[in-house]
Amino acid sequence: MINKFNVRVYGIFIQSKFVLLVKENYNEFEFTKFPGGGLEFGEGLADGLRREIMEELNLEIEIIEHFYTTDFFQQSHFFKNEQVISVYYLIKIIDCPQKSSFPIESIQNPNHKLTFFWQKIEDLKNEILTFPIDKHVGKMIM
Numbered sequence: 001m002i003n004k005f006n007v008r009v010y011g012i013f014i015q016s017k018f019v020l021l022v023k024e025n026y027n028e029f030e031f032t033k034f035p036g037g038g039l040e041f042g043e044g045l046a047d048g049l050r051r052e053i054m055e056e057l058n059l060e061i062e063i064i065e066h067f068y069t070t071d072f073f074q075q076s077h078f079f080k081n082e083q084v085i086s087v088y089y090l091i092k093i094i095d096c097p098q099k100s101s102f103p104i105e106s107i108q109n110p111n112h113k114l115t116f117f118w119q120k121i122e123d124l125k126n127e128i129l130t131f132p133i134d135k136h137v138g139k140m141i142m
Helices: 045-057 132-141
Strands: 004-012 018-026 029-033 036-038 061-069 082-093 104-109 112-120
Touching (some): 045 061, 045 082, 061 132
Parallel strands (some): 004 082
Antiparallel strands (some): 061 082
């Protein structure tokens, strides 16, 4: 039974016909998504996204505009009692590293590894992204 909301916030960073994605390995489950993550209590959406990008990439962002908020029911893949609500923003990374410096790895702990990479938008196929909401947003970007 669904009895909790799980609010997620993600950044869509597009540069020269490429979009930044992250391949994440969490407790031996591998998935690909947009950069970002879970909102914490007492945190606004914009602040949550800034915190997530800072934690994962150690980079500051500028939020350009709201892109999409989930408008359909989605059960969490990880917690079956949670409904996921995801909010996506178009962002700009301040002082973004050169494309040649990607992929960038970020190891949060031994069970949590992230690899950030550029994906050519014209080659952004539905099967590249793991979760249904990200797949929906991926179609909107193409």
